[in-house]
Amino acid sequence: MKRLIILTLLMGLVFGIPAHQTAFGVGSTKGKVIRLTAKKFAYSPAEITVKKGEPVVLELTSKDSKHGFNLPDFGVRADVKSGSVSRVSFTPDKVGRFTFACDIYCGSGHEDMSGTLVVTE
Amino acid sequence: MKSIDRRDFMKLAGLGGVVFASGLGFPVFGSKEGKSIVQDDFHFVQFSDTHWGFNGAAINPDAQGTLKKAVAAVNSLEEQPDFVVFTGDLTHTTDDPKMRRERLKGFQDVVSGLRAKTVYFMAGEHDAALDKGEAFQERFGKLNYTFDHKGVHFIVLDNASDPAGLLGETQLKWLQDNLKKRHANAPIVVLTHRPLFDLYPQWDWATRDGASAIKALMPFQNVTVFYGHIHQEHHHMTGHIAHHAAKSLMFPLAAPGAVPKRAPIAWDTNAPYQGLGFRDIEAYIKKSRYEIHELPVVKG
Numbered sequence: 001m002k003r004l005i006i007l008t009l010l011m012g013l014v015f016g017i018p019a020h021q022t023a024f025g026v027g028s029t030k031g032k033v034i035r036l037t038a039k040k041f042a043y044s045p046a047e048i049t050v051k052k053g054e055p056v057v058l059e060l061t062s063k064d065s066k067h068g069f070n071l072p073d074f075g076v077r078a079d080v081k082s083g084s085v086s087r088v089s090f091t092p093d094k095v096g097r098f099t100f101a102c103d104i105y106c107g108s109g110h111e112d113m114s115g116t117l118v119v120t121e
Numbered sequence: 122m123k124s125i126d127r128r129d130f131m132k133l134a135g136l137g138g139v140v141f142a143s144g145l146g147f148p149v150f151g152s153k154e155g156k157s158i159v160q161d162d163f164h165f166v167q168f169s170d171t172h173w174g175f176n177g178a179a180i181n182p183d184a185q186g187t188l189k190k191a192v193a194a195v196n197s198l199e200e201q202p203d204f205v206v207f208t209g210d211l212t213h214t215t216d217d218p219k220m221r222r223e224r225l226k227g228f229q230d231v232v233s234g235l236r237a238k239t240v241y242f243m244a245g246e247h248d249a250a251l252d253k254g255e256a257f258q259e260r261f262g263k264l265n266y267t268f269d270h271k272g273v274h275f276i277v278l279d280n281a282s283d284p285a286g287l288l289g290e291t292q293l294k295w296l297q298d299n300l301k302k303r304h305a306n307a308p309i310v311v312l313t314h315r316p317l318f319d320l321y322p323q324w325d326w327a328t329r330d331g332a333s334a335i336k337a338l339m340p341f342q343n344v345t346v347f348y349g350h351i352h353q354e355h356h357h358m359t360g361h362i363a364h365h366a367a368k369s370l371m372f373p374l375a376a377p378g379a380v381p382k383r384a385p386i387a388w389d390t391n392a393p394y395q396g397l398g399f400r401d402i403e404a405y406i407k408k409s410r411y412e413i414h415e416l417p418v419v420k421g
Contacts, residue, residue, distance in 0.1 A: 105250035
């Protein structure tokens, strides 16, 4: 736990963000790190490929207003803000194509703001 | 209004339509105070997702006319509804606050042509999420409220003005306080925009804290929810609570998860207005049931 707090503080220093803005999801914070950027009205990248059973850490940032990131098939969600990094971690336990979407209404293209997580064996 | 049976109602509706029966089974009525309550049968109309201001000829080439036709269809009913409810997304979203207000006014101008003069409005995220319901409240008043009609307690919940699609702690407390005054057998109808249950969160078809509202409603034996948002007829049970989604009056959407991305279904020139419509809901109080009549925009 002590190491985790130190890591969180270091991340805050590196990314210039307060530690309390770093969100951790369920599971380990160690794993394949994937950076995902949100902006009206798309995610970049829009498709992410990971392997079943391998821990994943998503680092989420927004280039404009507040967005959401919701991946309900794995119980993962976070607010995505400009000027800070939200981190969510999980270990995919099933293969397939799964939709993630913005769940904070952000304007006329909100309904189009989604992406795909591809989980392979 | 006189009591009418189902056969009479279909004749009065004059439009045909699909009927969905929803058993309520409410033998006891009223508030805990035991006030005498009128128990006549009645019917009301649900309009939803009218998206006034939408522009897209491939999706709906009659965007300016569909709502007007639906208003005319309701006005043509020989037996007028006791009231009409609009379960959100009255207007199509715009980032421009001035245009938002113009669209809300334009929408109101059209629906002011309804013969039924008692009308209840709810906000959808297209109306209210970008300004937390400011423009909506200027024109239509509160975002959440209650009203009573012939023994049925109606609760309007706002799950659209918060951009996160939350009811919020304040509103949930308000709901709980309101329910404390109800008898466990009292007939309760909840009107809201988004589904209170997780219909398909992958398409944002959910209310993040909707489970808290359902939990608060669960001790009540006779609860029915009417909502919109998903632009199609849909029926679902959470325990004994029935949830009924209404069609849109601008464009239909695909069934949850049926296509990779949520998107409007294109207009079919061979079947104009297909997938669009409104519903008439008949509350047969003495027979302890509702009947939902799905009605088209224009006669087929």
